Amino acid sequence: MHKLWYEVPPTAGLPLRWRDLMPGDANLSAAIAQYLALPETQIECSGTAALVVALTALRQESARYKVILPAYTCPLVALAVAHCGLQPILCDLRADSFDLDHEQLSRLCDDTTLAVIPTHLGGRIADLAPVLAIAHRVGARVIEDAAQALGAYAQGQAVGSIGDIGFWSLAVGKGLTLYEGGVLFARDAALRQRLRQVSAQLVQHDALWELRRSLELLGYGALYHPLGLYLAYGRPLRRALRRDDPVAAVGDDFDAAIPLHRVGRWRQAVGVHALARLPAFQQSLRVLAAQRKPVLAQVPGIQVLDDAPGTQGAWPFFMLLLPTARARDAALEELWTAGLGVSRLFIHALPDYAYLAHLFHASAVPNARDFASRMLTLSNSPWLNEAQFARVVSVLGDAANRG
C-alpha cells in the first residue's frame, strides 16, 4: 500500500499558476509560432484533431489512400487515419528503437501511399532524413508526429517543422497543456492555407465541449502537484491495475469518436501565459536529465534512449529498455504503484489492442512488440527527489540483474 499520499507524475508537465487563469492575450497560435520560430501555426482541439485536419486536406487533393505509421505509437493516430476513411498500414520499428524500420518502409511505400507518419516519441527525436527520402521518392507526404516533442530540436530546427506537415499535442501530460489541444504546421505556405480552409469547414464552435475542457483545465491547475496527483491520477491507476487492466491504467482505452471543436479564447490565454515559463522549465528538465541519464545508463542491462548528435530532445521522461520482458515486468511489479513516476507508455503494439485489431491486416511487427514488452518510462519530474530516484535505480538494477 502506498502511504505517503505523494505521487510523481509519469511525465513532467508544466504546472499552472493562478495568474495563468486570468484573461489575457488569446492568440496562442502566434505565441507558439514565435516560440518555435515558425511563420505561423494553427491551433486545434487536440493533436488527433490536428492530424484529422492534415489528413483531410491531403486526401482532398489525391486519390492515394494508405497512411503508414509506426506499429508502436499512440492508438489515436490509427483512429484518426480510420476516421478520415484512409487505410492505416503498420511499419515495424528498428530493433531497440522507436524509429521506423527503413527497409520495411521502403517496401511498403508505393504510389498508393498518401503519407508516412514518423513519431518523435517521448521527446526523443526520430531519424527523419531516410523517411523523407523514402516517402518523397514515391510522392508521399511526411507528417511528423511531434505530439510528445514540443520543444525538441534537430539541427536547430523545431521537430514537427522538418517534414511536410507536423503536429504537437497540448494534452494533459505532454508538457504545455490546455487539458486538450493541438498545434498544426506545414512547411509550404499554400498547404498551410489549405489546412486553415479545411479546419474552417470541418471544425465548429461547441460551447459544451469548451466548457468541459475549461473545467478539466481548472482541475489540472488545482491538482497538478504530488498530493493532487495521488488523488486524481494515482488512485484510479491502482484501481485499474488491481482489476488487471493496464490499458485503462495508462489511459490507452480511446474512443473511436474524435471530438472536433474550436479552442476558446480563455483556454488559449491560459496557454499563452504558461508558455512564457516553458523555455526555462524545459531547460531545467534538460539539466536534470543530463544528471540522471548517466546514472541510469550505468545500471547493467538497462538501455536509456538518447538523442543523436546535433539534436536536442525534450525530456518529460526517460524511456528505458530492460533486457527481457520478465525483467521489465518485475521492475514494474515494485515500481508502477510506488508513486515514483515509473509507468508504461503505450501498452501494446497497435495490432494487439482489441479495439484496433479490425483496422489492420495481420502484420508481423516483432520489433514493435519487443519494444512494447521491454520498455518502461521514468518521470523526469523535479518532484522525484534524489532518494526516490536512488530507490528506482536500485529496483531497476535488481530486476535487470535477475533477467
Ligand SMILES: *Cc1c(COP(=O)(O)O)cnc(C)c1O
Ligand atoms: C498523445 C499523442 C497523440 C494524440 O494527441 P492528443 O492531443 O492526445 O490527441 C498522437 N501521437 C502521439 C505519439 C501521442 O503521444
